[in-house]
Amino acid sequence: MNLLSLLKGSMSMLQNTFSEFSPEECNRLQIEKMNLDAKVEMEALKAFSQIDLSQNAINLEEAKNNNFFISGWRPVLGWICSIAFFYSTVAYPLLKVFFPLPQYEFQNLNEVLMAMLGLGGMRTFEKWKNVQNRH
DSSP states (O other): OHHHHHHHHHHHHHHHHGGGSOHHHHHHHHHHHHHHHHHHHHHHHHHHHHHHHHHHHHHHHHHHOOOHHHHSHHHHHHHHHHHHHHIIIIIHHHHTTTSOOOOOOOHHHHHHHHHHTTOSHHHHHHHHTTOTTOO
16 A cells, blocks of 8 residues: 555646646656556555455355354344345335334344445445446
């Protein structure tokens, strides 16, 4: 990440000095800045990919484990979120007509469920940067 901060600092320095150069020199520096921007973005994508690969290796090792408390926590959490989702969207609206049932606020567990389904901020960021098909 030191490389990233160094490149960002040099880019801001280039932006501040554009007014001191001729138009041709400004164009050359702008092209250089765009190249640096591309390199910074590529380094960030490489870092994110490395993090994803490391997490995938951890997930694979956890899934191989026979101990339920190591390999079973994600499925258990998924089932809990699914049951709460079913209760708040299907069962409660249907059964409240016949029985006085407590309403469950699903908002907190909804965030966990969406993260488990892969609809979190990182995926949105990838789609925004149009890198979803570069993996």
